[in-house]
Amino acid sequence: MKKIEAIIRTSRLEAVKDALHEIGVEGMTVLEVRGHGRQKGHTEFYRGQEYTVDLIPKTKLELVLADDIAEKAVHAILNSARTGKIGDGKIFISRVEDVIRIRNEERGQSAL
Amino acid sequence: MAKPLVLSFVLLAALLTPKFALPQANPNPSAQAGPSDAGRQADLQSERLAKLEQQVADSRGSADNAWMLVSSALVLMMTGPGLALFYGGLVRKKNVLATMMQSFAMMAVVTVMWAIVGYSLCFGSGNSFIGGLHNIFLHGVGAQPDPDYAATIPAQTFMIYQLMFAIITPALITGAFAERMKFSAMVLFMVLWSAVVYSPMAHMVWGKGGLLNASMNGKFPTLDFAGGTVVHITSGVSALVCAIYLGRRIGYPKEPMPPHSVVISFIGACLLWVGWFGFNAGSALSAGSLATSAFVATHFGAAAAVLGWCAAEWIRNGKPSALGAISGAVAGLVAITPAAGFVGPSAALIIGLIAGVFCYLMVAKVKSRFGYDDTLDAFGVHGAGGTIGALLTGVFAESAVNPIFKDSKGNTLASGLLEGNGHQVLNQLVGIGIAWVLAIVGTLVILKIVDVVIGLRVPEDHEIQGLDLSQHGEEGYYWEVSA
Numbered sequence: 172m173k174k175i176e177a178i179i180r181t182s183r184l185e186a187v188k189d190a191l192h193e194i195g196v197e198g199m200t201v202l203e204v205r206g207h208g209r210q211k212g213h214t215e216f217y218r219g220q221e222y223t224v225d226l227i228p229k230t231k232l233e234l235v236l237a238d239d240i241a242e243k244a245v246h247a248i249l250n251s252a253r254t255g256k257i258g259d260g261k262i263f264i265s266r267v268e269d270v271i272r273i274r275n276e277e278r279g280q281s282a283l
Numbered sequence: 284m285a286k287p288l289v290l291s292f293v294l295l296a297a298l299l300t301p302k303f304a305l306p307q308a309n310p311n312p313s314a315q316a317g318p319s320d321a322g323r324q325a326d327l328q329s330e331r332l333a334k335l336e337q338q339v340a341d342s343r344g345s346a347d348n349a350w351m352l353v354s355s356a357l358v359l360m361m362t363g364p365g366l367a368l369f370y371g372g373l374v375r376k377k378n379v380l381a382t383m384m385q386s387f388a389m390m391a392v393v394t395v396m397w398a399i400v401g402y403s404l405c406f407g408s409g410n411s412f413i414g415g416l417h418n419i420f421l422h423g424v425g426a427q428p429d430p431d432y433a434a435t436i437p438a439q440t441f442m443i444y445q446l447m448f449a450i451i452t453p454a455l456i457t458g459a460f461a462e463r464m465k466f467s468a469m470v471l472f473m474v475l476w477s478a479v480v481y482s483p484m485a486h487m488v489w490g491k492g493g494l495l496n497a498s499m500n501g502k503f504p505t506l507d508f509a510g511g512t513v514v515h516i517t518s519g520v521s522a523l524v525c526a527i528y529l530g531r532r533i534g535y536p537k538e539p540m541p542p543h544s545v546v547i548s549f550i551g552a553c554l555l556w557v558g559w560f561g562f563n564a565g566s567a568l569s570a571g572s573l574a575t576s577a578f579v580a581t582h583f584g585a586a587a588a589v590l591g592w593c594a595a596e597w598i599r600n601g602k603p604s605a606l607g608a609i610s611g612a613v614a615g616l617v618a619i620t621p622a623a624g625f626v627g628p629s630a631a632l633i634i635g636l637i638a639g640v641f642c643y644l645m646v647a648k649v650k651s652r653f654g655y656d657d658t659l660d661a662f663g664v665h666g667a668g669g670t671i672g673a674l675l676t677g678v679f680a681e682s683a684v685n686p687i688f689k690d691s692k693g694n695t696l697a698s699g700l701l702e703g704n705g706h707q708v709l710n711q712l713v714g715i716g717i718a719w720v721l722a723i724v725g726t727l728v729i730l731k732i733v734d735v736v737i738g739l740r741v742p743e744d745h746e747i748q749g750l751d752l753s754q755h756g757e758e759g760y761y762w763e764v765s766a
Contacts, residue, residue: 180747182533182534182747185534185537185538205762205764213752214756215752215756215757215758215761216756216757217757226762226764228762
């Protein structure tokens with residue numbers, strides 16, 4: 172099992188969700204996050220006071236998937252989240268030890 | 284209050300008593316007092332009478348002026364905070380400031396234009412279609428009343444009251460192109476729109492010599508008490524043209540774009556309701572019983588429309604929503620606007636109920652059927668509500684509420700269809716038709732000009748980032764990492 176964490180542009184969320192649903196991904200967790208990589212922030216002015224905002228709002232997706240579908244999901248995210256400009260985000264992939272469904276304590280891949 | 288009342292009684296008593304009436308009417312000229320003595324006394328009496336008459340007129344004027352100044356402030360309150368909050372809550376949070384700013388900008392831009400040329404184009408004497416330039420820079424608009432418009436209040440009060448209408452009308456349009464128009468393009472568009480669409484329409488319906496003016500013998504007398512055609516049809520129809528010309532927002536209608544705070548919109552709508560008393564009852568231009576009648580009709584129309592909209596929603600969706608209730612109120616207020624000073628409470632209830640259901644269907648069914656992105660339903664509520672309201676005014680107008688039509692001998696004539704004046708519905712249709720055509724043609728031409736000069740829409744990445752940041756460099760809700 173793999174955990175996929177993808178930080179993407181908020182404006183691409185709908186497209187990414189659609190792409191994942193298309194390949195059969197059934198569940199995901201979405202978070203509103205702030206952060207920065209290489210993309211520069213922006214400047215805001217309040218009564219002449221200048222503020223540099225370098226933590227940019229982004230959206231983070233978390234998915235835990237069976238190995239066979241994980242690679243397909245990564246491609247789906249890559250194709251749907253890309254605009255080609257700096258700030259498109261990143262995908263992190265890691266191995267998952269175990270999964271437990273809280274309702275009935277089912278374990279492993281069948282609990283996904 | 285007591286003083287003018289007492290004075291008017293004294294005046295009345297004086298007029299009814301024969302010996303005070305006129306010097307010649309003295310029944311006993313050869314009595315004790317010599318003729319010169321009697322003459323002096325009579326002079327004194329008539330001097331006192333003239334003074335009393337003046338004081339009575341003054342106090343009437345003061346009462347009217349007080350109400351009209353309050354009404355002016357109420358109508359300004361409809362734009363900011365009313366409309367700004369109503370619209371601000373309906374957009375996504377990245378556009379809240381830009382949306383509120385569009386309404387607020389009208390309070391500044393239209394005001395300055397009004398002083399320079401706007402008032403003159405609307406209310407100066409001109410031809411049947413537009414006012415002249417006699418009153419530019421408010422020349423000749425001072426403390427003296429203008430009896431053509433309102434004989435008991437200073438012309439300046441009339442001027443500032445009408446300004447508030449000229450402010451809110453373009454502000455209503457901003458709901459159609461919310462979340463995607465450049466601020467600079469919006470300002471230029473509104474400057475041109477005020478001059479090209481609003482001014483002629485206001486002049487035709489309310490100005491001296493206007494083609495549609497019902498109280499000053501216009502060719503096609505259109506009953507429009509507070510702006511069903513002038514304010515709501517012009518803004519609503521122009522809104523539709525804007526929505527279609529600019530195109531949909533990125534992602535519409537596939538991505539969900541729900542209001543970011545119905546709470547904010549709720550406050551705004553309630554302020555609109557309260558402010559509307561100034562808008563409609565103030566349009567009596569005096570503080571008498573006509574103002575009361577319009578006040579009552581306004582309130583009843585709004586209430587019935589809330590029920591109409593909610594009932595339709597309840598039947599179709601199984602639940603009455605808060606957003607539906609406040610939208611219904613606005614729809615009812617829009618529809619009762621042209622009728623307010625012509626109909627009684629029962630007719631107001633009927634007009635409100637019809638408008639609530641009709642506008643709901645426009646917003647919920649017609650919009651999705653045609654697929655235009657009238658973002659905040661400026662057309663569905665103001666265009667549709669204004670049109671149905673203007674039409675129903677011709678049906679329900681009562682001469683007992685407002686004897687506006689008179690024959691050459693001064694006898695009151697029937698007002699609306701239900702009183703037997705079927706012709707009035709045709710006149711209403713002429714007014715409605717002119718408002719629609721003027722709004723469509725004027726708006727199209729102006730959009731084309733602004734598109735060429737500045738460009739209407741923000742670039743795609745700015746639209747995605749949100750107009751608060753891209754147009755104003757601010758955020759409505761600043762995010763802190765924690766202090």
